[in-house]
Amino acid sequence: MNFKNKDLLGLKDLTAEEIMLILDTAKTMKYILTSNNKKTPHLQGKSVVTLFYENSTRTRLSFELASKYLGASSANINSSVSSVQKGETLIDTGKTIDAMGADVIIIRHPMSGAPHLLAKNVKASVINAGDGMNEHPTQALLDMFTIIDKKGTLKGLKVAILGDIYHSRVARSNIWGMTKLGAEVSVAGPSTLIPLGIEKLGVKVFNTIQEALIDADVVMGLRIQKERQKKGLFPTIREYAHFFGLDEKRLKMAKDDAILLHPGPVNRGIELSTSVIDSDQSFINEQVTNGVAIRMALLYLLTRKGGNDENIN
Amino acid sequence: MMKILIKNGHLIDVKAGLKGIYDILIEEGKIKEISEKIDETNVDLIDAKGKYVFPGFVDAHCHLRDPGYEYKEDIESGTKSAAAGGFTSIACMPNTNPVADNQSVISYIRNKAKRDGVVNVYPIGAITKGLNGEELAEIGELKFAGAVAVSDDGKPVKSSSLMKKALLYASMFDITVISHCEDLDLVDEGVMNEGYQSTILGLKGVPSAAEEIMVAREIILSEYTNVPVHIAHVSTELSVDLIRYAKRRGVKVTAETCPHYFSLTEDACEGFNTLAKVNPPLRTRKDVEAVIQGLADGTIDIIATDHAPHHVDEKNVEFNIAANGFVGFETAFSLANTYLIKPGHLTYEQLIEKMCVNPSKILGLNKGTIEVGMPADITIVDPDEEYTVNVNEFKSKSKNSPFDGFKLTGSVYYTIVDGKIIVREKVLLV
DSSP: OOOOOSOBOOGGGOOHHHHHHHHHHHHHHHHHHTSSOOOOOTTTTOEEEEEESSOOSHHHHHHHHHHHHTTOEEEEEEOOHHHHHHSSOHHHHHHHHHHTTOSEEEEEESSTTHHHHHHHHOSSEEEEEEETTTBOHHHHHHHHHHHHHHHSOOTTOEEEEESOOTTOHHHHHHHHHHHHTTOEEEEEOOGGGSOTTGGGGTOEEESSHHHHHTTOSEEEEOOOOGGGGGGTSSSOHHHHHHHHOBOHHHHTTSOTTOEEEOOSOOOBTTTBOHHHHTSTTBOHHHHHHHHHHHHHHHHHHHHTTTSOSOOOO | OOEEEEEEEEEEETTTTEEEEEEEEEETTEEEEEESOOOOSSEEEEEOTTOEEEEOEEEEEEOOOTTTOTTTOOHHHHHHHHHHTTEEEEEEOSOSSSOSOSHHHHHHHHHHHHHHOSSEEEEOBOSBGGGOSSSBOOHHHHHHHTOSEEEOTTSOOOOHHHHHHHHHHHHHTTOEEEEOOOOHHHHTTOOEESSHHHHHHTOOEEOHHHHHHHHHHHHHHHHHHTOOEEEOSOOSHHHHHHHHHHHHHTOOEEEEEOHHHHHOOGGGGTTTOGGGOOSSOOOOHHHHHHHHHHHHTTSSOEEOOOBOOOOHHHHSSOGGGSOOOBOOHHHHHHHHIIIIITTTSSOHHHHHIIIIIHHHHHHTOSOSOOOTTSBOOEEEEEEEEEEEOOGGGOSSSOOOOTTTTOEEEEEEEEEEETTEEEEETTEEOO
């Protein structure tokens, strides 16, 4: 099976089969990644540009290493948010990068839909590395990869996503992806941070994390941005941690073999206690490894356009 | 000036109480005679058989962008666009650059309209200086210079105290105050309706409450001061209900909506479609139904276009920073005909009230009717002609319409302004 899409903009637009193709390809990539010689020629002669309008360390590094391991030429562009409004338009920037022969443009942008706008206007494949509050598909793919790696499947699993759902592109991508693969997803967070109509996506909504945690197979904490407090979305960080922080006692409400995930970086002692972060149930570091594999898989699939229907082994 | 004879058209004029097949003779720019049969030679004959003859449409709310934003629209292109849509009189909002908050800008607009305009242009002045919501503009002077209403459209008057003073002060000059209802604290960083679509697009939402709270405030201030207030672009169910309740109480509130609020929902924003970005935002199905109900039962008095031209580059950007608004003149009648008349929600008589009589009344214009002795402002439409909207055919400088490609019913065939044929057989003559 070939990946037919030009771009990867979100999991909203993918079928379960397409998601599984990415996850299966990532398995091979993880094998390469964890071998002694982390170098393959699959992207030799291809160029990958990361265009980040938001600060990022791990996602950017993850993409960069992924393209390097596959032998691509890669380059980075950093653009501040302020230049978005004053300077060159996104479309013009994209066309410039296109004209220099980029095969893949990886974009992170503070505004939802920016990757979609870019994708419509460039020949290069576009990978969404996070757009506003909309989607962060590669993060969700690595989350799902990690779950399937540990649990064998997502079908029928109970997944609890905890925290600031409203602002979270990670939550949105995971809800799209996991529900497509048959998981039962619950979300829990302060009612001020639950977006309107989210239940229409087929998720259960709770205002206590305890309810969402009961019998969960997978627990996913989300990063709470401290500046949300100033917007009046919750009274204090202390109260947030008190009602929505995950500690050992609360984690016990989930299944004994439940796994804990977090997209990072973690606020220790706020959304997750140090004891759960460092527990055997936590796979936060493995998620990071899997992230590179997922990104290698996507770069491979998107640059294979026009090739034979072959699988790498 | 040659006489014009309109023959065999189906005339509907609510104010004059005429309905049926009539001939209309126009002489020296004025209506000379309306009878069942007029035979006159040496005339410019318009055969209106099978067509409806209406008073020229009156738009109570548009943006001509002149002065200051002529790259979007100017008085010439804007009035041509209006004529193509069957409008013979239009009232333009003051958010130009400089703002129409003083006599000289109002005079500039009127003079330029006299020179370049092909329909009647009535400027609306600002409520506050610079639309800043801080100090009242010289409302008396604005009226004296020719402003037909005052509004800070595009922005609310944030201070309730200042709005109360604006109403009281404006009442002294008998000039209508038009309120753009929006609680900016609730809007926050919202860029589309808050609801299911904003959630799945990950865009910040504007709650319907942001509009409704302000509608409620204006109603309360209007009742308290006993001064009329006109609510611009009503888009939500509760706004309609609040206005209905206020009218029942006897509050002197009037209201308008726009074609996009009875024809589109927030779903139009799918795929980050910036062409569907507008303020107030497109709402939900139940809001659309409530707006239609409000039009049908008389709660909403006016259908206005809120014609808001923007350059293509202002829409071809990220949704968050895309400009708000649609061009509206050239689709207004077809949309009303398609979404209100054809499904049976409104009669043509009601449509004439909302697009001719009421806007004239609320703005204090002697327009919106075809009567002997009055300037001949007439629009002739084919109510059954189906066509596909093509924005490239618009006379407006801007093409920002969410209706491109829509199949609509009803075309404007003739627009006659002051007895001068501006649109003939769908062709703009000027």
